[in-house]
Amino acid sequence: MRQKKKIEKLPKLTYKMFMENVKRQDAAFEKHPAKEVYAKVLNELAKM
Numbered sequence: 147m148r149q150k151k152k153i154e155k156l157p158k159l160t161y162k163m164f165m166e167n168v169k170r171q172d173a174a175f176e177k178h179p180a181k182e183v184y185a186k187v188l189n190e191l192a193k194m
Contacts, residue, residue, distance in 0.1 A: 175181060
């Protein structure tokens with residue numbers, strides 16, 4: 147017999163919390179050394 151795994155319900159993410167996460171991730175990415183590489187790749191993809 148298989149046991150059913152209990153799925154834990156996560157609290158609903160509010161829009162405010164979501165935007166705070168986005169801002170924090172953007173701030174972290176500004177300092178990321180690969181930022182220029184990502185920008186070049188995105189520019190090349192945009193040209194296709």
